[in-house]
Amino acid sequence: MEYNFSEIEKKWQRFWAEKKSFKAEIDHNKPKFYVLDMFPYPSGAGLHVGHPLGYIASDIYSRYKRQKGFNVLHPMGYDAYGLPAEQYAIQTGKHPEKTTGENILRYREQMDKIGFSYDWDREVKTCDPFYYKWTQWTFIQLFNSWYNKKTNKAENIDLLIREFVTNGNKNIDAACDETETFTADEWNQMSENQQQKILMNFRLAYLSDTYVNWCPGLGTVPANDEVREGFSIRGGFPVERKLMRQWSLRITAYSQRLLDGLDKIDWSDSIKEIQRNWIGRSNGALINFPIEKESANKDYIKVFTTRADTIFGATFIVLAPEHELVDKLTIAENKEQISAYIKKAKNRSERERMAEVNTITGVFTGSYAINPISHEKMPIWIADYVLYGYGTGAIMAVPAHDSRDYLFAGHFNVPIREVVSGGDISKESYDAKEGILINSGFINGMNVEDANNAVIDKVEDLGIGTRKVNYRLRDAIFSRQRYWGEPFPVYYKDGMPYVLDESDLPLELPEIDSYLPTTNGEPPLAGAKEWKTKDGYQIETSTMPGFAGSSAYYLRYMDPWNDSEYFSKEANNYWRNVDLYIGGSEHATGHLIYSRFWNKFLFDIGLCCEDEPYKKLINQGMIQGRSSIAYMIKGNNKFVSYNLKNDYDTIPVHVDINMVENDILDIDAFKKWHSDYKNASFVLEEGKYICGVEIEKMSKSLHNVQNPDELIEKYGADTLRLYEMFLGPLEQSKPWNTLGIEGVFRFIKKLWRLYHDDNNKFFVSDDEPTKKELKVLHKTIKKVQEDIERFSFNTVVSALMICVNELSELKCNKRIILNDLAILLSSYAPHIAEELWQLSGHKECLSYTSFPKFREEYIKENTITYPVSFNGKMRFKIELAVDLSNQEIEKAVLTTQDAQKWLEGKDPKKVIIVPKKIINIVI
RNA sequence: GCCCAGGUGGUGGAAUUGGUAGACACGUUGGACUUAAAAUCCAAUGACCAUUGCGGUCGUGCGGGUUCAAGUCCCGCCCUGGGUACCA
Missing domain, CATH: 3.90.740.10 (Valyl/Leucyl/Isoleucyl-tRNA synthetase, editing domain)
Known part of the structure; x- marks a missing residue:
């Protein structure tokens, strides 16, 4: 049988989905392991090759851990609120919920093709009322809490009120805004409104005046990256900073705990350093x-x-x-x-x-x-x-x-x-x-x-x-003058905010006619007709920011369909917190700090059992886009090839990378791409149009987005998975290119041939493996295991390549060897591994088979080849028995002809012998 | 500006604790197979010098330093990427 990846991959994807192979359930007989990806914002450009980089790594780790006997929780969902969908809605009138839903479907379809071992029964969307009910619920708890510095935790505001009623505030030590001292009598004589004003100084979610970017020309509050040099990027209107009454979260109450917590989590020193500086x-x-x-x-x-x-x-x-x-x-x-x-x-x-x-x-x-x-x-x-x-x-x-x-x-x-x-x-x-x-x-x-x-x-x-x-840390501004976010469960009575009853949750977003701010500059929700409580009070018109829904999603995954509570105690006590979290380092001071704060608050109020959410964090590097540039001659619909562009006055134009192969532009496709270029003409070099190259962010507007779909179509998901890992260290940023993918594809085909005879018929032999074959296998088991455990995913691919190369050379088709090889490979290339496993006669699914055990005795050597250096420069090698003493080594080396040549008759000043490593002779 | 990360062949990268720089791939060149192509296989491939062969010198962004030994440690600089509080 030929290696038909598309059939094999479809077959196993269907198998895993139907059998729910990766459904995670509480099992007290197994140790748990929670592997989490930062969930994506589903943008209109679809999943690009940068997203799966981290997802593939976490999937490899999850599959590996299952084979090591862990009960793995590995969920996925969507960070579904965001500015782009709202912007799109303003331009097209299309409801963000609709575009977001479509984008999510696309993302899901793309992810399904990569063969991830997610438990899809736990998929969450932050814009789903079933989910954001608990985001709103948490806000209510924050509103109803204050931070007691004496107990060093958040407490219910009722305790504070009780203290005010009996003793005033003289004994209170709280993280709060400046408040004058008052007695119990004074408190009791205050109007409700006055009391509420004072309580606002203490609440962990509170209203205050803060500066925002205000753009009168757009009637809206643009984000920092929508502003350049004091003007809005869209429209170019002046932007001023304006005081606005907004919700904030008192994250500063947690400054010291956020700082101290860093010492007990396994994150890179650099990201801890960033957070330390941020807390300042x-x-x-x-x-x-x-x-x-x-x-x-x-x-x-x-x-x-x-x-x-x-x-x-x-x-x-x-x-x-x-x-x-x-x-x-x-x-x-x-x-x-x-x-x-x-x-x-x-x-x-x-x-x-x-x-x-x-x-x-x-x-x-x-x-x-x-x-x-x-x-x-x-x-x-x-x-x-x-x-x-x-x-x-x-x-x-x-x-x-x-x-x-x-x-x-x-x-x-x-x-x-x-x-x-x-x-x-x-x-x-x-x-x-x-x-x-x-x-x-x-x-x-x-x-x-x-x-x-x-x-x-x-x-x-x-x-x-x-x-x-x-x-240095500041309280987090929590209001956004937007439509597409979680509504605040807040209404106003006499100008004072009150929270809704928990039984009124979720408070769902109303339909509105326009996603623009109102004519007097209020947020879009102010234009909603029925945005009032049943008693007629105005509901808050701002919505929550992006980090609201993403701050504790890891907890909801533990028990996502619970409608009576955020998550059950049982689920939380079992899954506890995330053992491995993979995502971009650009979240260092945003999500990763808010999330720790949010979690500590939930810990204080007794909801979750761990006060740090993410034990181990790996930051994947960013995959940069590789843009292709064509050079249009100014004032002329004529394009000049890259190496000739200096002879003309040109404007660079980003062209879609799908029309470019090896930097050569497909001119016909280009003409069809855009009506403006239908009649374009070209100055060629050697009959070709060569494009320039620019490394920059992967983005739809730069036409440099590489989606995984085309690559899967051409090479299969297994090859894509291997290739993304083979590109380089996970944590390093790198530009995307597909130049090396052929090599990985060749490797997969070579692997396939190991299990097949010359007529492409599946054939493995039951003969005993040779010493050499066992050595190759166990060398690889050791390397694969060690490298996965230290998250060196790229070097595992090399190790597997070396293994397949060596076994091919030995013409090894022994069942004992090839069975283990399939398991070694299976976390990286699960589809082909399952297929080969099944072809070898196994009935059960490979995903839960045990990882092969490394045996030292197979790789033991009697001799070791020492590099011999003179003054630190390697000159020749010598093979010596492992058990020689340093004196014997020195004697053996110095008497060789090679050594004599380099000594030129002189006596060495010093001979340094590092056993099993190196010999250095100083002359 | 400040904070963080990175800089190794033509390219992606390897070198885990200071111990053989360039593993594994890509690309390129030459060859085998083929009517041809694809696929596959074999060989060479850091630069320079030398060459019949043996060889030699230099080399990990730049400049210094520590060490028997530096891609790895220290000091100073240059460049690139990320973050900088409403992009997610």
């Missing part, structure tokens, strides 16, 4: 700087600093343009200049403000503060390099010891005073935390650390500041 813990102090002004001597500027030791070098104060004291501090004659500056600065994105380190801008308010330690007068400036969202939005600037302050001071001629010795401040600031304090009053002569503590102690004694641990 710093030890410092809050210090109040009084304002020099007769009328308002009570006012002060609160500053956060990590370098209290440098306070004698603080020569000015800088406020963020958004700072609430800016207005008060601006003297009349500076008003105009300052409001112009603020207007400009506010509309720059934070990224711009941080990135543009060389353009120094700022304005002087005209007011002064007093340094509370040195009692010096300090000018108060406003500059946009100080960010409102970090610390207190105000800094004491120490130009001698902070590079940004240094540049600023240099630019505006503010004095620079050295207070820590060790640098040369005439050239640059000295930022290092080493050195001896000078020019610094009572801390002169101290080192940085002691001085820092001394100043903070003093500040605390004086009652003008406190020691403070600050985190």
Whole structure:
């Protein structure tokens, strides 16, 4: 029989689906193993070859683990809410639910062809009311919770209210917004509205005013990547930052726990480092700087600093343009200049403000503060390099010891005073935390650390500041002015938000006429006719962001069809958390931090039993697109081949990569591709049109999306799976190309021939295998096992190739060898492996067969070939018995002719022998 | 700007703990089989020098350093990719 991959693959895919081979069920007799992929956003371009990269790796691991005796949970679903579907809806009027549904079907169809061992009975979609009921439910729990710093966990808001009723808030230590102290009496006399306002300071899901990108021209809030240089990419309208009342999640309450949790999970150091930096813990102090002004001597500027030791070098104060004291501090004659500056600065994105380190801008308010330690007068400036969202939005600037302050001071001629010795401040600031304090009053002569503590102690004694641990992490803005997201289970009464009753969930999205914001700039849901509770209260018109549905989906997979609870205790206690999570590193500071937070909250309220969701994380690299470029001569419907383009003035045009093979353009296809090019003409080289190449993101708009379908059609899923792994290390980014896929296909065919005779008839022999054959097999078992376990998926393919090459050379067709080979291969190329397994007479499915056991004795050697180096350079090899002592090795080597030649009669200075590795002779 | 990752033949990559650089493939060249093609098989293939043969020198982005030994460790730099809080 010929190797007919399309029939074989269809056959086994049908078999696994019908038999539900990969259905996972709780089984207390087996250890569990949970393998999760980051579920995809189903875009209109379909699944491209970058998606399955991680899915194939996780599938290999899942199949391998099953063969190692684990009960594997391996589910898949869809992150179905998102901007592109909404954008498409705005353009076409087509309901996002419809497009999303179509895209999901396409994704599923594509995934089915790759032969994944998912338990499809657990498929979830975040936009399915059956699923998002629990997203909304979680929001209600967040709303009804506060963070008690004393117990260090989230607690029910009722406990807090009870405390307020009996004792006021004096004993409360909570992660909350600033709240004035009140007594029980005061609390009890407040109106409901006042009480609710105070509770809002404590809730883990709360309303507050935050800045958003506001684009009046579009009447909407564009995402950061929809804005470039202050203008919307779509339409080019100006974008300003505007305060808007929005939901936030108090993730900052969990800063320390998010940081500490990193120590007990098996993630790469780099991604942990990214999260540590993102959380950004710093030890410092809050210090109040009084304002020099007769009328308002009570006012002060609160500053956060990590370098209290440098306070004698603080020569000015800088406020963020958004700072609430800016207005008060601006003297009349500076008003105009300052409001112009603020207007400009506010509309720059934070990224711009941080990135543009060389353009120094700022304005002087005209007011002064007093340094509370040195009692010096300090000018108060406003500059946009100080960010409102970090610390207190105000800094004491120490130009001698902070590079940004240094540049600023240099630019505006503010004095620079050295207070820590060790640098040369005439050239640059000295930022290092080493050195001896000078020019610094009572801390002169101290080192940085002691001085820092001394100043903070003093500040605390004086009652003008406190020691403070600050985190860079900010609360997560949780509202989106969009249609296509989970509705908030919230309604408004007298302007105060209340959550729906849990029995009213799910709250489903209403139909609307237009997906655009309303004419007065409200979110699309404001245009819905019946967006009110049965009592007539207005329901929240924002929707939840993308991370809402993806933050705890791993839990829902454990028990996806439970309608009475999120998931059962039983399921959670068995599956616990994810043992292996595979996905892109671009989620490092988004999904992967929100998800950990969300999970810790569910842990606090007793819902899940593990406080970290993902034990082991692997970040797959991004598959970049390889775009093909044609060069159109300006003002002419004429295209010039790549190597001739320099003779013309050209515009690059992205052409669909499906019309290009080995960089040669199919001109007929190109003409048919787009009506504009129907009559195009071409300047060729050697009769061909050669395209240029660009490596960039794989995206529909760049026409460089490679879908897996065509490759499966041509080579089969097994070859695709092997090839994607063979491309290189999973974690590395790499451009996609199909140049090497032929080699993998040849390997598969060569493997097939091992099990067949010259007439293509299945034939394996029952003879005893030879020593050599056993050695080849066991060498491979060892390598495959070790490499899969360390997630080195690409080298396994090489090992299998070497094995097949060597067995072919030995003309091995022994059943004992080939049976094990089929199992070794089966996690990578499951279809052909199952087929060969069945042809060998096995009745049961290969997927649950045990992985072959490695036996050391088959690969043992009596001799070892040593490379012999002279001064570190390899010169020749020598075969020696394994059990020689170092002295015997040295003697054996030095007496060889080869060694004599390289010694040139001299005595070696030193002979280094690393047993079983290398011999190095120093001359 | 800041944080993270990466840079090895013509190409994808291998070298797991500092120990033979280039495994395994692709491509290319030559050959076998064939009327021919496809498929398959065999051989060569880092660069340079030398060549009848034996050989030799250089070489892992660049510049330094540590070591008997550096792709791997340290210092400085260059380039590419990702993230930078409303893309998912």
